[in-house]
Amino acid sequence: MENELYGQVLLDHNMHPFHKHELEGATCSHEGINPSCGDDIVLKLTVKDGVVTDGAFQGSGCAISQASADIMLELVIGRSVEEALHLKDLFSKMIEGTITDEELEELDEAGALQNVSHMPARVKCAMLGWRTLETLLKEDE
Amino acid sequence: MNKLMSKADFPVFEKYPSLAYLDNAATTQKPRQVLEAVDRYYREENANPLRGLYGLSVAATEAYENAREKVRTFIGAKSTREIVFTRNATESLNLAAHSLGRVFVSEGDEVLVAISEHHSDMLPWQGLAEERGAEISYLECSEEGEYTVEALEKALTPKTKIFAIAQISNVYGRVNPIKEMAKVCHHNGTLLVCDGAQSVPHIAVDVQELGADILVFSGHKMLAPMGIGVLYGRQELLEKMPPFLTGGEMIETVTLCGATYAELPHKFEAGTVNAGGAVGLGAAIDYINEIGFENIERREAELTALAFEQMKDIPYVHIIGSEKAQEHCGIITFTVEGVHPHDIAALMDMEGVAVRAGHHCAQPLHHFIGIPSTARMSLAFYNDEQDVEKFITALKGLRRKMGYGE
Numbered sequence: 001m002e003n004e005l006y007g008q009v010l011l012d013h014n015m016h017p018f019h020k021h022e023l024e025g026a027t028c029s030h031e032g033i034n035p036s037c038g039d040d041i042v043l044k045l046t047v048k049d050g051v052v053t054d055g056a057f058q059g060s061g062c063a064i065s066q067a068s069a070d071i072m073l074e075l076v077i078g079r080s081v082e083e084a085l086h087l088k089d090l091f092s093k094m095i096e097g098t099i100t101d102e103e104l105e106e107l108d109e110a111g112a113l114q115n116v117s118h119m120p121a122r123v124k125c126a127m128l129g130w131r132t133l134e135t136l137l138k139e140d141e
Numbered sequence: 142m143n144k145l146m147s148k149a150d151f152p153v154f155e156k157y158p159s160l161a162y163l164d165n166a167a168t169t170q171k172p173r174q175v176l177e178a179v180d181r182y183y184r185e186e187n188a189n190p191l192r193g194l195y196g197l198s199v200a201a202t203e204a205y206e207n208a209r210e211k212v213r214t215f216i217g218a219k220s221t222r223e224i225v226f227t228r229n230a231t232e233s234l235n236l237a238a239h240s241l242g243r244v245f246v247s248e249g250d251e252v253l254v255a256i257s258e259h260h261s262d263m264l265p266w267q268g269l270a271e272e273r274g275a276e277i278s279y280l281e282c283s284e285e286g287e288y289t290v291e292a293l294e295k296a297l298t299p300k301t302k303i304f305a306i307a308q309i310s311n312v313y314g315r316v317n318p319i320k321e322m323a324k325v326c327h328h329n330g331t332l333l334v335c336d337g338a339q340s341v342p343h344i345a346v347d348v349q350e351l352g353a354d355i356l357v358f359s360g361h362k363m364l365a366p367m368g369i370g371v372l373y374g375r376q377e378l379l380e381k382m383p384p385f386l387t388g389g390e391m392i393e394t395v396t397l398c399g400a401t402y403a404e405l406p407h408k409f410e411a412g413t414v415n416a417g418g419a420v421g422l423g424a425a426i427d428y429i430n431e432i433g434f435e436n437i438e439r440r441e442a443e444l445t446a447l448a449f450e451q452m453k454d455i456p457y458v459h460i461i462g463s464e465k466a467q468e469h470c471g472i473i474t475f476t477v478e479g480v481h482p483h484d485i486a487a488l489m490d491m492e493g494v495a496v497r498a499g500h501h502c503a504q505p506l507h508h509f510i511g512i513p514s515t516a517r518m519s520l521a522f523y524n525d526e527q528d529v530e531k532f533i534t535a536l537k538g539l540r541r542k543m544g545y546g547e
Contacts, residue, residue, distance in 0.1 A: 005487075006484075006487075006488065006543070011543060011544040014543070014544070015543070015545075036499060036500075037499060037514065038499070038507075038513035038514040040513070060513065061481060062481035062484045063481060063484045064484070119487075121483075122487065125483065
């Protein structure tokens with residue numbers, strides 16, 4: 001089960017995160033922390049006319065938290081705030097194990113984290129980026 | 142090899158024969174002798190101890206008090222009045238801070254706590270300091286996890302009423318010089334509270350030789366069931382301390398205005414006690430005594446050295462604390478370059494190796510050493526060379542699994 005979790009998609013995003021960098025001109029930012037793990041990320045977004053035009057994160061944490069945040073940004077950049085929040089809901093559903101196959105397709109590479117639903121201890125690692133995104137977008141509204 | 146020094150008596154390994162259980166500092170597995178003793182107590186001797194006037198309650202009381210006597214002998218206390226049963230070391234430390242603090246700490250006084258302490262030996266003191274308007278300060282250790290008596294002497298002031306420190310840190314695994322520290326503390330009029338959660342299960346401890354005023358430990362880290370712990374305190378000290386929890390079975394008389402409290406140690410054991418747990422702890426002590434600390438210490442040192450020497454040779458593995466295996470007492474905390482501790486634990490789990498990851502309830506220490514989290518392997522005498530080899534093999538495979546070249 002965990003073998004599948006530490007698959008190529010997750011490893012690639014962990015080793016070579018595309019969206020892990022400073023973001024010039026960000027319109028909002030928020031720090032997300034998992035106190036018990038020490039996972040700590042700062043998520044920055046550029047939101048223009050209700051659309052997430054750019055985003056990046058920095059910080060440290062386990063492979064699950066880092067890869068999940070990177071995959072998330074890949075998914076939400078270019079989407080509207082509503083779409084981004086919808087994807088967050090889908091991701092939560094996937095982790096809770098209640099997602100349909102159709103919905104799973106919408107999550108694209110984030111589907112690589114589906115097995116986290118069987119690992120209670122790692123749920124908050126996978127959710128960190130998404131939780132931070134939700135707070136940020138709802139605060140920004 | 143001594144049969145008792147193997148996994149043969151531990152039923153959990155019948156269910157998981159290939160599990161390398163290396164999280165003994167969190168809790169140990171239980172031998173059948175302990176499980177059977179608890180089972181026998183509930184089958185044959187169970188009633189509410191200390192209360193009943195009928196035969197079965199007397200039997201329950203005897204079973205409970207026999208366990209107390211075993212603990213007394215085990216740590217060399219003068220009297221069973223000095224042995225208080227609690228739920229665990231955490232509850233013991235809360236008792237100590239709450240009760241000792243009320244009597245000995247006043248506004249403007251100081252409480253000194255070792256910086257590597259477990260949260261359970263830090264938060265109660267922080268709470269006490271706040272409640273009493275006292276100052277809390279921290280004694281720092283070296284990068285190797287060493288505390289010196291000289292540094293303690295410097296840190297003590299005429300106002301330091303309590304010094305709290307573990308005999309063995311759950312991160313460093315290093316034995317602290319409690320005996321010498323106690324002398325310095327007593328010379329200064331300071332009480333020494335010692336957390337023995339990691340030491341009492343692994344090295345021979347004699348409270349009179351140690352000199353600590355209070356010593357606490359948990360049963361579950363030394364083969365006994367969860368939910369039974371001990372607070373040892375010098376009798377004259379315990380007599381001065383007010384009760385921690387109040388309620389049933391800890392009073393002499395109760396009126397609408399108050400109560401006079403029962404004698405030691407019952408004054409500190411409010412409510413129905415965990416007699417089954419105490420019986421289990423008694424059986425655990427018998428088990429440990431049968432092996433003998435000489436053998437336990439030798440075996441654990443052997444296994445620690447076997448793991449340590451191999452870990453030292455892996456360039457991307459960093460060990461926290463001393464560079465000497467013999468200063469790790471079965472606890473090796475480490476990091477792996479490029480692999481987060483949670484990933485270490487998850488990947489090792491896939492190989493059937495159980496290790497802990499995180500801050501090990503010692504977050505201030507992790508801040509102090511500038512590492513947010515670490516992984517920890519911790520041994521017990523029933524581990525074997527195969528466990529260590531499995532761990533080392535898993536350790537060497539980690540970076541490859543995370544996508545690094547090696």
